[in-house]
Amino acid sequence: MSRWKPDAEGRLISAALTLFDEQGYEETTVAEIAQAAGLTKRTFFRYFSDKREVLFSGSHELERRWLEGMADAATDASPLAVVLAGLDPVAEMFVERHAFARVRSGIIAANPELQERELIKLQNLAGAIKAALRDRGVSLNAAILAAQAGVTVFHVAFARWVEQNDPTAFRRLMHESLEELRSVTAA
Amino acid sequence: MSRWKPDAEGRLISAALTLFDEQGYEETTVAEIAQAAGLTKRTFFRYFSDKREVLFSGSHELERRWLEGMADAATDASPLAVVLAGLDPVAEMFVERHAFARVRSGIIAANPELQERELIKLQNLAGAIKAALRDRGVSLNAAILAAQAGVTVFHVAFARWVEQNDPTAFRRLMHESLEELRSVTAA
Numbered sequence: 213m214s215r216w217k218p219d220a221e222g223r224l225i226s227a228a229l230t231l232f233d234e235q236g237y238e239e240t241t242v243a244e245i246a247q248a249a250g251l252t253k254r255t256f257f258r259y260f261s262d263k264r265e266v267l268f269s270g271s272h273e274l275e276r277r278w279l280e281g282m283a284d285a286a287t288d289a290s291p292l293a294v295v296l297a298g299l300d301p302v303a304e305m306f307v308e309r310h311a312f313a314r315v316r317s318g319i320i321a322a323n324p325e326l327q328e329r330e331l332i333k334l335q336n337l338a339g340a341i342k343a344a345l346r347d348r349g350v351s352l353n354a355a356i357l358a359a360q361a362g363v364t365v366f367h368v369a370f371a372r373w374v375e376q377n378d379p380t381a382f383r384r385l386m387h388e389s390l391e392e393l394r395s396v397t398a399a
Numbered sequence: 400m401s402r403w404k405p406d407a408e409g410r411l412i413s414a415a416l417t418l419f420d421e422q423g424y425e426e427t428t429v430a431e432i433a434q435a436a437g438l439t440k441r442t443f444f445r446y447f448s449d450k451r452e453v454l455f456s457g458s459h460e461l462e463r464r465w466l467e468g469m470a471d472a473a474t475d476a477s478p479l480a481v482v483l484a485g486l487d488p489v490a491e492m493f494v495e496r497h498a499f500a501r502v503r504s505g506i507i508a509a510n511p512e513l514q515e516r517e518l519i520k521l522q523n524l525a526g527a528i529k530a531a532l533r534d535r536g537v538s539l540n541a542a543i544l545a546a547q548a549g550v551t552v553f554h555v556a557f558a559r560w561v562e563q564n565d566p567t568a569f570r571r572l573m574h575e576s577l578e579e580l581r582s583v584t585a586a
Contacts, residue, residue: 292583328519335518353576356555357583364547368540389540396479396544397584 221259221269223249225312228266233315237263237323267316267326270309271333275340277301282344291350295341295362296390302366303383310379317374338363365389408446408456410436412499415453420502424450424510454503454513457496458520462527464488469531478537482528482549483577489553490570497566504561525550552576 227248231240242263246256260266281298289297306313320326338359345355369386376385414435418427429450433443447453468485476484493500507513525546532542556573563572 290583328515331519331522332515353555353559353579354583357551357576357580360547360551360554361580361584364544364551367547368543372540389544392540393544393548394584394586396477396541397548397581399581 220249220251220255224251224256224259225266225269228263229312229315232319237319237326264326264329267319268329268333271337273305274302275337277305278337279340279344282341287348291345291354291358292361294345294348294350295358296365296386298341298362299366299386300383303386306373306382307379310373313370314374317371334363334367361393365393368392407436407438407442411438411443411446412453412456415450416499416502419506424506424513451513451516454506455516455520458524460492461489462524464492465524466527466531469528474535478532478541478545479548481532481535481537482545483552483573485528485549486553486573487570490573493560493569494566497560500557501561504558521550521554548580552580555579 224245228240228245231244231248240263242256243253245263245266246253249256260269278298278301281301282294285294285297320330341359341362342355345358346352350358365386366389368389369382372385372389373382411432415427415432418431418435427450429443430440432450432453433440436443447456465485465488468488469481472481472484507517528546528549529542532545533539537545552573553576556569556576559572559576560569
């Protein structure tokens with residue numbers, strides 16, 4: 213009989229983050245994570261290829277929510293307005309993940325290989341946003357520039373969000389970051 | 400006696416690009432590159448850790464020129480104007496590298512691992528630009544946003560430059576890309 217339980221993935225993520233935070237990312241093994249979650253290593257590997265992927269398990273949901281939000285934007289919205297519409301469902305998802313995000317950011321900041329992985333995930337996200345804009349008929353250059361602007365606004369807002377204490381602040385920080393980008397790029 | 404000659408590095412780069420273009424990147428060995436340049440493998444490894452690094456050998460000069468151009472910007476220039484000042488010496492450097500850049504872009508576009516490497520190099524460049532802005536007293540958020548905007552403008556202009564036939568077009572394409580970014584981010 214399998215030891216699978218409905219929220220096995222969530223328990224593994226939670227156990228991993230607790231261990232990473234308490235004893236360090238490098239020092240934590242998959243066996244320890246599985247044990248702390250009351251599961252087997254085999255179950256762990258059903259959800260994640262390695263412990264690194266636990267840190268990036270949210271990236272699919274981030275992309276899914278972002279693209280869903282874009283799909284809801286008005287047909288006559290500007291390319292950047294479409295991209296930013298994707299950040300509404302993202303902000304919602306983030307409220308309850310603040311503690312997780314703070315621990316995760318500290319781990320990534322201390323590990324250059326994880327920083328590279330994070331950059332690649334962000335650029336993959338920009339690529340998916342660009343493709344969604346292209347599907348809406350946006351020109352290639354405008355799609356690249358709007359996608360990159362949106363991901364930059366997200367990245368800056370996210371970094372500020374994990375540094376402060378209010379889990380609900382993401383939307384406000386995102387608008388501040390957008391206004392700063394507008395001010396920086398104004399002629 | 401060493402077989403080192405003044406332009407050994409340049410000859411290795413040129414030989415490598417010719418071979419990559421003619422017979423494919425994956426199929427080309429370090430021994431073949433060294434032989435085509437009239438040098439030994441040992442000399443190759445004095446300049447490059449592996450064949451991949453030949454493709455990224457220009458990134459240090461790109462960064463050096465970009466930062467030098469920024470250092471020449473007026474003290475009261477806006478953060479983005481400072482970043483863009485760095486693109487003048489970059490545009491100069493690019494004129495005679497058009498053929499190289501076109502071959503290189505084709506190789507990178509065909510190889511996901513090289514694409515990741517390229518993204519990381521670009522983000523390292525954005526990090527260096529951000530640090531130079533911080534040294535000029537620019538706030539952290541403005542420095543991040545201006546650096547990212549500058550690298551995005553560069554990236555879009557570069558992609559268009561390698562796709563067209565005029566080696567001197569980089570500066571014009573860069574200005575077009577900047578105007579498009581301004582139009583995309585305008586409220």
